[in-house]
Structure formats: C-alpha cells, structure tokens
Amino acid sequence: MPKISVIIPIYKVEPYLDACIDSVVKQTYTNMEIILVDDGSPDNCPAMCDAWAKRDSRIRVIHEENKGQSAARNSGLDIATGKFIFFVDSDDTIEPDTIQRAWEAQEKTDADMVIVNEVCTDENDVPLQAPDFSTFQDTVLTQEELWQNFFAQDDRCSYYAIACSKLYKREIFQDLRFASGKRYEDTFILPYTVGQCKKIACLGFQGYHHRQHSNSIMSQGDPRNYLDRSEYLLEWTTCFAAKGDYLRAEGLLNDAIANLAEKERFDLSTPAQRARYRADCKACAASYRALARQTGNRSMLLRAALLRLGLPVYQAFLKHKA
Template identity: 65%
Template sequence: MPAISVIIPVYRVERYLDACVSSVLAQTFGDFEIILVDDGSPDGCPALCDAWARKDPRIRVIHRENGGLSAARNTGIEAAKGQFLTFVDSDDLLEPDTLRRAWEAQRQYSADLVVYNLVYVDENNRPLASPDFTVFRDEVLDEAEVWRRYFALEEQKIYYVVAWNKLYRAELFRELRYAEGKRYEDQFLMPRLLAQCGRIACLAYPGYRYVQRGGSIMAQGSSRNYLDRSEFLLEWCDYFAGKGDLLRAEGLLNDAIQNLSEKERFDLSTPQQRARYRADCRGCADAYMRLARRTGQNTMRLRAALLRLGLPVYQKFLQSKNGR
C-alpha cells in the first residue's frame, strides 16, 4: 500500500500533462502512486497517459467516459490505494519537496489534513506577484480556526478551500464525493470534510504551482456569474446554522440573495437554467424560514415571506428599509 495516492484528472491538457506528471515523479518523497484519470479526453492525452504508465510502475491509468472534473476525481478516489490522497490538476505543477514536507507535517502533528501553500504562475511557469500568498505561516488549526481565517481573507481564500493544495487522510472520503456537474465543487464538499478533521496542519511552503491559462475552468469569469456559487452558499448557510453560528449563516444567505439579484450575470437562455434559477430563489426563502424557526425572529419570517413573492419584491423592501 503506497503512503500517498496522487490523483490527476486529465482532459484536453496535451500541452501540459508531461510537465505535470514529471513534477510528481520528481518528488523527494517516493512512496506514492499516481492515478491518471483520462476523462474521455478527445486529444492525445489518453495515449500520453498510457505512455507514462509504461515508464513507471507507480502510475496507473483509468480511461472513462467524459463526466467532468468532479466525476474524474471521484473515480480516482474510488481507485486509490494510499493511506493519504492528494489531487493535482493536470495543467499544474508540484515543487519537488511538496509531498515530503506534507508527509512530515502529517506525521509530526497527526493531522487529518495538511494544507500547503501555492503560487500563481503564468503558462511559462513564471511566478505572478498577485495574489500574494506569503501571508500564510506554519500553524496547526482546528476546523473553527480555519473558518475564522477563511472569512477574514479576500483573494487568498482559496488556500483553505480548493481541492488541490492538500494532503487528505483517505478515510475523510469514506462517504464524501465531489458534487458532479457543479463548478466550485470543492466549496460544496469542504464544510463536510473539515467537520471530520481534528488537526489541520497549514504550511507556508509554496508547494503548488497554479498555472494561469486561458480556457481553464477557473479562468472562465467571476464565480458570481454562475448559479453554483449561490447554491454552495445556501448549503454553507445550513451548515453554519446547524453549528449554531446563526450570524454567519444569515450573512452567507444574504450573499446568496445578493448574487441571485444580479440576474443579468447568469445564462438563463434555457428552460432548465431558468427553472434552476427559480429553485435557487425559493431556496433562499426556505433558508430564511429555517433561520426564523431557529431564532424565533419575526423579521426573518417576514423576509422569507417577501422572498416567496419574488426577488424584486424583496429588493424593494430592502430599499425602503434603507431609506432609498
């Protein structure tokens, strides 16, 4: 059994895949397997994956029909043999000492999760000055402390919630999988994952090189342009309400409502997307009613009732309340 399973979903990254796999094979820590999940890539990636498997016995390839990034990661999770898992996107790179440092931190602190730092680089692997991730330091946190730091940050928030700069105890995924067909799939999963963690070792070491390229999923505009953002915020609202953090829950709900009120941002050109948008709006009303039941506040019941009448009605209420 390898110590670490490195799961690399592969789709249309013919130009980048060799560099990615090479960066993993160059690790100073050698007790790992690599699982290349070819997600039905229509280019030369399937052949490249098979060629890598012939070169190194630590590499396994799984060819599957295209199902998206989450489905590919889930396939890798189910095939993994390691005690710990890590994800690397196939157009990104690891620094040579990343797995060793993560493994030693896990051993030192008996951590369920290790988070290592990142640096944005351009397509020629040149570091970018912004965002600046040098704000992070070595520390051991619990779930509550992670969330406190997350909500205090702006553009560096991804350090805590993205899938790929982390070493996970494999048992964390016993019942968890990434939400398929969703953008920001890591945000949907992260609350339930962190809830299982006793100790979370956070490292200042910039072990992950996050390549900024046109055409990647993360390069396709603001998260506010996609309904997925409001949907994970609604899930987070319920999560924090369940923990008794009602102020945080209401803040997340209001962020989801504000996002949905920016209706022009969304592609609502199909009946399915319009139905999804309406369902998300109803979800906000339902979430306010659940908060009202927890708090007994009639103002929350009023907000829920107004939201059921529609976002335009609710926005007029807010404008009158703010004297505008």
C-alpha cells in the same frame, strides 16, 4: 512511510500534462500510487497517460467517458488504496519535496488535513506577482480558526478552498464525494472536508504551482456570473446552521440572495437555466424559514414570506428598511 494516493483528473491539457506528471513521479517521497483519470480527453492525453504508466509502475490509468472534473476525482477516490489522498490538477506542477513536506507536517502534528501553500504562475510556469500567497506561515488551526481566516481573506482564500494542494487522511473521503456537474466543486465540498478535521496543518512553503491559462477554471470570469456560486452559498448556509453558527449562516444566505438579485449576470437563455434560477430563489425563502425555526427569530419568517413573493419585493423591503 505510508502510501499516498495522488489523483490527477485529466482533460484537454496536452501542452501541460507531461510537466505535471513529471513533477509527481520525481517526488522525494516515493511510496505513492499515482492515479491518472482520463476524463474522455479528445486530444493526445489518453495515449500520454498510457505511455507514463509503462514508464512508472506506480501509475494507474483510468479511461472513462467525459463526465467532468468532479466525476474524474471521484473515480480516482473509488480505487485509491493509500492512507492519504493528494489531488493535483493536470495543468499544475508541484515542487520535488512537496509531498514529503506535507507528510512530515502530518506526522508532526497528527493533522487530519495539511495545506501546502501555492504560487500562481502563467502558462509557462513563471510566477505571477498577484495574488501573493507568500504571507502565509506555518501554523496549526482548528476548524473554527480556519473559517475565521477564510472569511478574513481576499481572493487568497483559495489557499483554504481549492481541493488540490492538500494532503487528506483517507477517512475524510470514506463517505464523501465531489458534486458532479458543478463549477467550483472544490468550494461545494469544503465545509464537508473541513467539518471532519480536528486539526489542520497549514504550511507557508509554496510547493504547489497553480498554472493560469485561457482554459483554466480561474480564467472563466467572475464567479458571480454563475448560478453555482449562489448554490454553494446556500449549501454553506445549511452547513453552518447545522453547527449552530446562525450568524454566519444568515450572512451566507444574504450573500446568495444578493447574488441572485443581480439577475442580469446570469445566462437564462434556456428553459432549464430559468427553472434553475427560480429553484434557487425558492431555496432562499426555504433557507430563511429553516433559520427562523432553528433560532425562533420571527423577523426571519417575514423575510421568508417576502422572498416567496419574489426577489424584487424582497429588494424593495430592504431598500425601505435602510
């Protein structure tokens, strides 16, 4: 049984932390190192982490200044020694045999990544009726098959997108880290983790309990209200274009443009946010220029030129074209 590094970033989750760690230490798969990364939590979480480390020799604790969940995960990756990596969010829990089942699926298929199915729960860990992930079944996918499934899903695409609930070969993170300071950091990194996989084993077993409460990421409103969404769509555009999937790349770019065109959605009350918005708009023009060079499609050059004049001009062009 190879060692598995379970990384848990921790910040202001005092009501849920004991349940999370308890669900990990009681796993039927025992050859683990459990890395608790205290992200400068201002509550009792740091002391709780130290208390758990005294109770279980497999637990290692990192205390650091608050830098966000991405940085906390990266700190865990920096010291991880396991052959495999498994992320758990500190307000979530896992079933007792979750890691065992993930490892068995990896052994059976030699998958680079194993996806454990999830169930969304309320703050008391009571399962919610929606979204319903029970339709997912055991299967093994290639990269392209995963993307086909991902883009065909509704909000249940989180099955593929979230970083937790997955068993990764350690090599995937050899030169890869989460983008700091971003919302939806799981989505930013997804093309790069999937891009290193020849086989992805997907489980129907709902072994990961994703808790929803007022402070959780899933409770922060519509992703379209944050510039991070347009920015990860631009990042994805570059990734798919690099693979030669220009049709999908252009579709993602158009999604980013449509999102940015809804300017009233964003909080642009500060000079920094306004500068960031302008930079994202310019990036859309640059992405269309890059696609034009890669494909030889002259109409993309026209779109790039119009985007350089501004989104209102581009939107008027689209309206006239329709």
